[in-house]
Amino acid sequence: MTAEPLSGFSIGVDLGGTNLRVAAYTQHDGLLETIHLPTRLSDGRDAVVDDLCGGIRQLHDKYIAQFPLVGIGIGTPGPIELPAGRLHNPPNLPGWDGFRLKDEIERKLGMPVVLESDANAAALAEWALGRGRSLGVDSLCMLTLGTGVGNGIILHGKVWQGVTGMGGEAGHATIYPDGPACGCGSNGCLEMYASATALVRIANQLATSGEAPGLARPDAWTARDLAIAAEEGNADARGIYEQAGRALGIGIAALVNTLNLPLYVIGGGVAAAWDILAPELFRELRHRSYVYRLTEPGAPASGSIPGGGTQVLPAELGSESGILGACLLPFPVSALASGEVTTA
Numbered sequence: 001m002t003a004e005p006l007s008g009f010s011i012g013v014d015l016g017g018t019n020l021r022v023a024a025y026t027q028h029d030g031l032l033e034t035i036h037l038p039t040r041l042s043d044g045r046d047a048v049v050d051d052l053c054g055g056i057r058q059l060h061d062k063y064i065a066q067f068p069l070v071g072i073g074i075g076t077p078g079p080i081e082l083p084a085g086r087l088h089n090p091p092n093l094p095g096w097d098g099f100r101l102k103d104e105i106e107r108k109l110g111m112p113v114v115l116e117s118d119a120n121a122a123a124l125a126e127w128a129l130g131r132g133r134s135l136g137v138d139s140l141c142m143l144t145l146g147t148g149v150g151n152g153i154i155l156h157g158k159v160w161q162g163v164t165g166m167g168g169e170a171g172h173a174t175i176y177p178d179g180p181a182c183g184c185g186s187n188g189c190l191e192m193y194a195s196a197t198a199l200v201r202i203a204n205q206l207a208t209s210g211e212a213p214g215l216a217r218p219d220a221w222t223a224r225d226l227a228i229a230a231e232e233g234n235a236d237a238r239g240i241y242e243q244a245g246r247a248l249g250i251g252i253a254a255l256v257n258t259l260n261l262p263l264y265v266i267g268g269g270v271a272a273a274w275d276i277l278a279p280e281l282f283r284e285l286r287h288r289s290y291v292y293r294l295t296e297p298g299a300p301a302s303g304s305i306p307g308g309g310t311q312v313l314p315a316e317l318g319s320e321s322g323i324l325g326a327c328l329l330p331f332p333v334s335a336l337a338s339g340e341v342t343t344a
């Protein structure tokens with residue numbers, strides 16, 4: 001981790017189902033400027049791509065006199081096929097099935113772009129600028145608990161794309177085979193227990209059925225209200241988070257046994273309730289992963305692992321990880337491994 005930061009700037013795009021963010025970034029100064037736009041899905045994908053390209057051009061024209069351009073990075077909801085940059089029935093971009101997003105943006109801009117799934121971009125940021133940097137590790141696996149459960153894997157400073165760009169979909173790992181039907185076509189995926197959407201769905205089901213008197217209320221639950229209720233000690237609300245913690249522990253145990261990485265990071269809004277998630281998460285993880293038991297902090301085989309053992313920790317970067325990761329995509333690995341990068 002001794003490389004010099006590059007002197008140029010990058011432009012990153014975080015394309016979400018609701019919000020579109022475009023930012024300019026340098027390794028020395030961090031985010032120079034961020035443009036916030038709504039994602040105009042109802043106006044069609046051409047309108048969204050026009051907004052996206054307009055934001056890129058605006059920042060390009062503003063900063064190109066000051067810095068050389070390193071490149072343009074774009075994080076998009078998946079599944080995305082790489083290197084073609086083609087979307088495959090993305091649940092958060094309805095109607096975009098088969099859309100060659102990379103080609104279309106490059107055609108409109110007249111410039112090359114680096115495209116990645118949003119979860120992979122977030123994992124890259126958490127590695128280069130968050131927990132990965134704090135612990136000095138070169139690899140990590142990240143789960144982002146939001147609308148769904150995103151997953152990104154960084155191996156030796158590079159996004160692990162898999163052979164078609166679809167690596168890192170552990171949000172759809174089966175936790176309970178007979179669980180609720182998931183949008184991916186399977187049942188009982190991690191996403192069905194640990195996403196914000198899942199927590200709210202479970203709370204509303206329990207409230208309606210009368211199984212959890214502590215959740216009874218006239219209005220439907222929101223993720224925010226449920227988090228507050230859990231923090232304030234509502235036992236039924238806490239129980240939903242504890243169930244999410246169990247599901248995470250089961251899922252992460254399979255990842256630890258498979259990957260043997262030094263760091264697993266949990267991000268997204270749900271991870272803010274880390275204190276409630278963690279006891280059940282670690283109970284399952286220790287039970288189900290002997291690799292974890294052998295390598296957890298303080299275990300005999302942990303001494304040779306950077307960071308001091310297999311670490312499972314909440315993310316450091318919060319909601320900025322998606323846009324920061326997009327900005328980092330064009331940088332070479334050697335520049336990202338620098339200790340000089342900044343989140344400012």
Ligand SMILES: [Zn+2]
Pocket residue numbers: 171172173182183184185186187189191
């Ligand atoms: Zn699924």
